[in-house]
Amino acid sequence: MGLGGALRPRRVIGNVAVTAVRAGVCVAVPLVVLVGIDRVDLAPYAALGCFTALYARDDTYARRRRVLALVGATLTVSVLVGALTRALVGGAWVSVLVVAVVAAAVKFVSDAWDFGPPGGLMFVFAAGVSSYTPQSLGAIPVQVAVTAAAAALCWVVASVGVLVHPSAPERLVVARALVAVAHQLRDPCLGRRRAAEAAVCRAWGVVVAAPRWRVAVPELEVLTARADAALAGSGDRVVDARTAAEFTELARRCRRARVPEVLAGEEEWAVLAAQAERVRGARLGALGWGGRLGRAWRWPSAAPVSAARVMVAALAAGALAPVLGVEHWYWAVVSAASVLQATNVSSTWHRTVQRATGTVAGIVVAAAVFAVDHTVWSTVVLIVACQIGAELVVMTNYAYAIVLVTPLTLALSSLTQPGATTDGMVLERLWATVLGAVVGAVVCVVVLNRRGPARVEAALAVCERACARVEAGGGVVARYRLAGALVDVWRVQEEAEGEVWSRGGEAGRVWGVESRARALVDRERVVVAVAVG
Structure with a gap:
């Protein structure tokens, strides 16, 4: 550019x-x-x-x-x-x-x-x-x-x-996820879809790491589940536009209110809270500082x-x-x-x-x-x-x-x-x-960085294994991990394509894996969206 x-x-x-x-x-x-x-x-x-x-x-x-x-x-x-x-x-x-x-x-x-x-x-x-x-x-x-x-x-x-505001960072990340999903619903395209996926994954990672007893955390879990379920869209542009407007308003309230409003009925709350509970169970153990240094040193970092x-x-x-x-x-x-x-x-x-x-x-x-x-x-x-x-x-x-x-x-x-x-x-x-x-x-x-293709290949292999687990009936836990693996694929592909010697050589393979993964991820989103109704 x-x-x-x-x-x-x-x-x-x-x-x-x-x-x-x-x-x-x-x-x-x-x-x-x-x-x-x-x-x-x-x-x-x-x-x-x-x-x-x-x-x-x-x-x-x-x-x-x-x-x-x-x-x-x-x-x-x-x-x-x-x-x-x-x-x-x-x-x-x-x-x-x-x-x-x-x-x-x-x-x-x-x-x-x-x-x-x-x-x-x-x-x-x-x-x-x-x-x-x-x-x-x-x-x-x-x-x-x-x-x-x-x-x-x-x-x-x-x-x-x-x-004063113990959950302010969590509220901010959820608000950003709501806005990203709203942008995707209002004007769908590949770039906005990827940005929304990344924002929702980020929100899940932050929210489920917070203690549930902390103020506003249950509400934030439900809001994240709503954003996640709506990300695939309904197929009706009018319905999606209304949902986008609602999410934009929810994001504004989420940033400003100590305990954000969810605007969900009891039945919808129960479905979304159950979904959040399953995602919370999918958390992966975080690497310590030493583990991160070791991973950063290993090929193909x-x-x-x-x-x-x-x-x-x-x-x-x-x-x-x-x-x-x-x-x-x-x-x-x-x-x-x-x-x-x-x-x-x-x-x-x-x-x-x-x-x-x-x-x-x-x-x-x-x-x-x-x-x-x-x-x-x-x-x-x-x-x-x-x-x-x-x-x-x-x-x-x-x-x-x-x-x-x-x-x-x-x-x-x-x-x-x-x-x-x-x-x-x-x-x-x-x-x-x-x-x-x-x-x-x-x-x-x-000083050339020739590790890009290997990094993309490694990320694709992780994503394909996650796809196989979802196809084998892994449930919400497998689907959550697949969504995170898909975001990693986009990230490393973008970094690799930004080098002068690599201009999209892996794009075809990435697109094939992305299409497969997105279909699997969206399948359960549709189920949740129908359940909340």
């Missing part, structure tokens, strides 16, 4: 404003404290710890606590590694090598443990900043402590919502290739930056790592266009913002405002967020380096970002 596709906005349902305000609070509190005690020199380290708030935005509270604890600890370790490298060695080339190794490691771990956006990027930023900034061994403990304290604050702020791409790109960008006159070499490294958080060549191209375009626009904004002098307090306000604004739009399009991230980064630099936001610094930021993005895109093409 070309430039227009890369910059096209994406619709986001729910949890935008809350996440943005949460990130703003997490940045504001440590910055205000540091300015108040006259330790503005520690502001960058507080900001690095505050990157914790950018993760697990839509996860359940239980998973959010685990992921954010890991993210906060990894950010702190990244700062420690970078600072020690600068203090003990001091050479830029060694720092580039260390940051490249960190970039590869965190890319692999973030993929294996499914940290979600922004992936391994923030850890590269943390290692890059701390390895670039002049260090003394005596200052490192304080810097690391500030990073850890900021990360802990983010963990607390992200977790306290459970006291793409995680090792993705990590290798990031390391090569980070080394190349970090080596080229000083040669081309870019003093802040870590900006180029971060830019290269940023575009390679994507899953394949096509999505990396999108990220490259988004990063470069957003930076150009951000430079214009930064030039206007820094055309006037700022006090320390006005700079803090600017940083918080940019952080909130970036979080408001980042899920809509990455490029929109970069427009605000650019002045945010320069404002942070100005706190510790007065006068850093000169025209020369602004232009350096532009060239470093474009350099890193281009290097990342080139490396993604040069």
Whole structure:
């Protein structure tokens, strides 16, 4: 897809404003404290710890606590590694090598443990900043402590919502499933059907993992069962349009009400609740952190290739930056790592266009913002405002967020380096970002990922085995697992087709397995739909 596709906005349902305000609070509190005690020199380290708030935005509270604890600890370790490298060695080339190794490691771990956006990027930023900034061994403990304290604050702020809205993440994922099914019913097509299947599978996985005694969980189970049963459609466009309108309204109420309305009679509730009970019994045991690392390493996982791409790109960008006159070499490294958080060549191209375009626009904004002098307090306000604004739009399009991230980064630099936001610094930021993005895109093409066909074949084999179990009378448990296997097939096929050397070679086989699986999945949906009536 070309430039227009890369910059096209994406619709986001729910949890935008809350996440943005949460990130703003997490940045504001440590910055205000540091300015108040006259330790503005520690502001960058507080900001690095505050990157914790950018993760697990839509996860359940239980998973959010685990992921954010890991993210906060990894950010702190990244700062420690970078600072020690600068203090003990001091050479830029060694720092580039260390940051490249960190970039590869965190890319692999973030993929294996499914940290979600922004992936391994923030850890590269943390290692890059701390390895670039002049260090003394005596200052490192304080810097690391500030990073850890900021990360802990983010963990607390992200977790306290459970006291007020304990089922908010579950309500959000069910609302998104209802909206996805509504879109499919209103205007059926293959893309919307696949999106609806994935959203319903995601909703089932989240809802059945929640304790049934928790507030709103029984209602959410029934709503998910309704969405699941209606996904195949009735064959009557008028009936489907009415169902789509009802689901859209149910999704709105689900997001806003502490206990969502189901709008189902007693008999319908009983049928759907029984279906949910059977799906709950189909839960698979989740892999532990070690098991996920092992699976990510084994063939034909793409995680090792993705990590290798990031390391090569980070080394190349970090080596080229000083040669081309870019003093802040870590900006180029971060830019290269940023575009390679994507899953394949096509999505990396999108990220490259988004990063470069957003930076150009951000430079214009930064030039206007820094055309006037700022006090320390006005700079803090600017940083918080940019952080909130970036979080408001980042899920809509990455490029929109970069427009605000650019002045945010320069404002942070100005706190510790007065006068850093000169025209020369602004232009350096532009060239470093474009350099890193281009290097990342080139490396993604040069370092080939040949594992796509094998991954598709493995996913198809799992799906075919699931089909056989359903055909043998496996019931709801087998059907639920088949739906999940089908979603995995689409995911790995899309990733494989995004590589330059693979353009749909498995499409025919995927379509055949998909048709067989969908017929089996829809067969039981029709039975449930008829039962509820």
